[in-house]
Amino acid sequence: MKKVGIFYGSSSGDTEAVAKKIQEALGGDDGAEVIDIIMARKEDLERFDNLILGTSTWRGADLQSDWKFYLDMLDESDLSGKKVALFGLGDSRNYPANFVDAMKVLYDKVLKSKGTIVGATSTKDYTYKKSRAEVDGKFVGLPVDEDNEYEKTPHRIEQWCEQLKKAFL
Numbered sequence: 607m608k609k610v611g612i613f614y615g616s617s618s619g620d621t622e623a624v625a626k627k628i629q630e631a632l633g634g635d636d637g638a639e640v641i642d643i644i645m646a647r648k649e650d651l652e653r654f655d656n657l658i659l660g661t662s663t664w665r666g667a668d669l670q671s672d673w674k675f676y677l678d679m680l681d682e683s684d685l686s687g688k689k690v691a692l693f694g695l696g697d698s699r700n701y702p703a704n705f706v707d708a709m710k711v712l713y714d715k716v717l718k719s720k721g722t723i724v725g726a727t728s729t730k731d732y733t734y735k736k737s738r739a740e741v742d743g744k745f746v747g748l749p750v751d752e753d754n755e756y757e758k759t760p761h762r763i764e765q766w767c768e769q770l771k772k773a774f775l
């Protein structure tokens with residue numbers, strides 16, 4: 607597996623912490639590089655063949671605020687030939703009708719930039735009412751709920767990363 611670029615936007619640190627746990631599960635510094643989206647340039651996105659993008663969701667469908675400033679960069683990047691996985695932080699108890707919605711915003715952008723999405727996950731393990739991030743009966747990436755189900759996070763990350771190791775280039 608070629609080195610993975612993990613890009614995240616995080617307001618209170620949850621998404622950042624999960625990005626680092628994903629890095630560990632992919633083999634640490636040798637396996638993946640973690641980059642705060644506010645530090646990223648278009649060339650950073652383009653230098654990896656395997657990408658992971660992470661965002662939290664705010665007030666239904668809203669991306670984490672740093673990501674909003676960098677969406678143009680995603681629009682302008684050519685992601686053709688690249689494999690892209692998504693993860694999303696959310697709160698399924700307080701926002702059950704908008705659970706991890708923001709992953710769908712990144713999903714649409716990646717497809718528009720011709721990236722290939724990998725790492726869809728089953729909805730079975732989650733309790734929520736509605737999510738825009740559900741496409742064809744699956745989540746478009748990995749939902750993580752540190753507010754209510756933090757004890758499930760290590761296993762979710764581990765399983766997802768095993769899936770990614772097979773899907774990545």
Ligand SMILES: Cc1cc2nc3c(=O)[nH]c(=O)nc-3n(C[C@H](O)[C@H](O)[C@H](O)COP(=O)(O)O)c2cc1C
Binds near residue numbers: 664
């Ligand atoms: C004001 C507010 C609005 C939120 N809106 C949503 C939402 O619509 N959907 C959701 O799944 N989570 C929502 N959340 C939960 C956050 O996404 C969650 O706490 C996440 O772990 C924050 O990650 P971060 O610190 O990396 O930004 C909201 C949290 C707050 C405080």
